[in-house]
Amino acid sequence: MKPLLLLFVLLGGSAFAQNATRNVLVVTLDGLRWQEVFRGADEAYIDLAGGGVPENQIKATRETWLAPTVEERRRKLMPFLWGEIAARGQIFGNRDRGSPMQVANSEWFSYPGYNELLCGFADPLVTSNLPIPNRNVTVLEWLNGRPGFAGRVAGCTTWQIFPAIVNVGRSRLPLWVSGSAHAALAPKSPVFAEIARWMEDIPTKANDEHYDGFGFRAALEMIAVVRPRVLYVALGEPDTNAHARRYGAYLDSIRRCDRFVRELWERLQALEQYRGSTTLLITVDHGRGRTPQDWKDHNKKTPGSNETWLAVLGPDTAPRGERTDTPPVISAQVAATVAALLGENFPATDARIAAPVVDVLSRR
């Protein structure tokens, strides 16, 4: 065999075999509107009527988040996204600049959204947030069955419906989920045990989720214990605060999520396995209403709830920054994009799976 042909065979002959990406970090921020991502905090929501900001917090909230320009406001809110990713990656979804992105499903809430972005298509039978084990295969489960990935695909989430969404009973993915009922699914370590004790001592008012800070700490530990090639981190406080009509707390949680992502990224870059060979994707499961009256909600009766966004940073993605005037992107494309970055062809397994976002698969 000629040396060049041998090299081609060794590389698998794949169109993506030249990719530098060997690991992927996927982060979802539940229900974080594109409006805050691209415009920053909105003054019209910093009041009691629409944003639910108490009178005695309005002045401080305005001082913390407002600034004369959109660029300054959004950078205050998400400094990692607008510092690092805008400079070295790509960000889709700013409708103000001709970059639309939306879900393909017709429900416009969480489980249908996560099913779509993880499985690659909208399933018309996924119509509730009930913990029904997913009949569809997520890209996480599929990758876990590919050579070189077995046992190296893991997840961390604060929302207790995720074991159903990724069907842990079938996929057997190592998944850390807040709540003692799910402790059996996570790998064991002294740090995981310590996180579990803190969660017991700091209960939330929510009945099916816990604070994102615990999910973030668990993700750091998951990196240390499992060294996953694919890590999925699902955070949820922006959605929780929005549903409660607490615009100030919503902004605070967005800022924390941005910091969590930065710290995860920096941890990965400090490790030989991940440095220079890891791609980060950040996206959302749905949007929300577009006005101070309905921003707290998201459902098919609330216009804007289908609007999403996507940020990508990694060695195979050209640094084109905030994208403008792009063809429409749909959330279903996220699954195949994750696979393609790793040199894997997810749509080949099922004709319903949407194609990857090709713009993030090229250095040019």
Ligand SMILES: [Zn+2]
């Ligand atoms: Zn959601």
